[in-house]
């Protein structure tokens with residue numbers, strides 16, 4: 001995505017981590033004009049992401065980033081737009097209090113790192129940029145894919161997770177978060193938020209809202225004629241052999257088109273060979289002693 005200003009001035013690094021302050025940790029970026037331009041980049045990418053996911057409104061914007069403790073990893077290509085750089089995409093993560101069901105169906109209260117939004121500009125998809133972002137975040141947060149919770153992953157993202165991480169067996173949930181087989185193993189080894197801040201969302205809800213459901217709640221609160229008409233309640237058809245589809249079938253949000261229960265066409269082009277798994281060798285060498293990982297990821 002191109003902008004009428006120099007992306008390379010705003011984001012000197014290929015991947016920049018932005019937090020609540022919209023800063024990249026570099027002093028000169030505190031300039032108001034730069035802050036404004038950074039906000040523009042986030043807002044425009046957020047809109048494109050919402051469009052790509054059929055969301056009624058963006059779930060990522062500069063304002064939302066400023067009011068939540070989320071982290072946004074922004075990837076640029078410095079050479080594009082005649083050397084001014086182009087914004088390629090982003091990955092947004094944050095800790096969430098969730099009530100999840102383990103494999104035995106028991107409720108577990110947990111606060112995992114969640115993937116909340118993920119976007120690569122349409123024309124740049126399937127060129128490895130998503131993997132670059134995801135890998136960077138995993139290293140930065142010192143976490144394995146199986147330890148993350150995913151906020152209603154799209155068919156493309158599910159395909160991505162299966163291809164690059166070998167994640168395909170979801171543990172059925174009654175909310176729209178998806179966790180995979182292995183998530184409940186060794187929870188104590190998983191990074192947790194150190195100082196629980198006051199939650200902007202209010203107190204913990206029995207089945208925590210996804211970003212997408214929160215969007216629907218916001219819309220419900222709008223008076224007519226601003227509120228979108230509610231779609232009649234319906235459940236997508238269940239697939240007998242898809243654990244993922246079961247977890248997504250309850251409480252799915254009408255803000256995005258219903259998820260297809262099989263991945264988007266061309267998604268599963270065959271099982272990813274082991275040596276294609278993200279960072280497999282490096283991670284194994286570095287972290288095997290401390291973590292008992294899923295049988296599928298990083299083996």
Ligand SMILES: CC(=O)SCCNC(=O)CCNC(=O)[C@H](O)C(C)(C)COP(=O)(O)OP(=O)(O)OC[C@H]1O[C@@H](n2cnc3c(N)ncnc32)[C@H](O)[C@@H]1OP(=O)(O)O
Nearest residue numbers: 117118119120125126127128129130131153154157159160
């Ligand atoms: C929790 C959430 O954030 S859910 C929302 C996820 N975001 C979206 O759905 C927005 C639209 N999609 C995208 O922005 C991107 O496709 C992303 C972020 C999901 C992946 O980024 P990419 O740069 O395309 O991924 P990358 O090139 O590293 O990996 C490619 C793999 O991703 C999956 N993938 C990417 N695009 C597609 C697609 N159009 N159809 C099916 N699978 C796809 C496939 O597994 C693909 O492997 P393949 O080409 O061998 O089939």
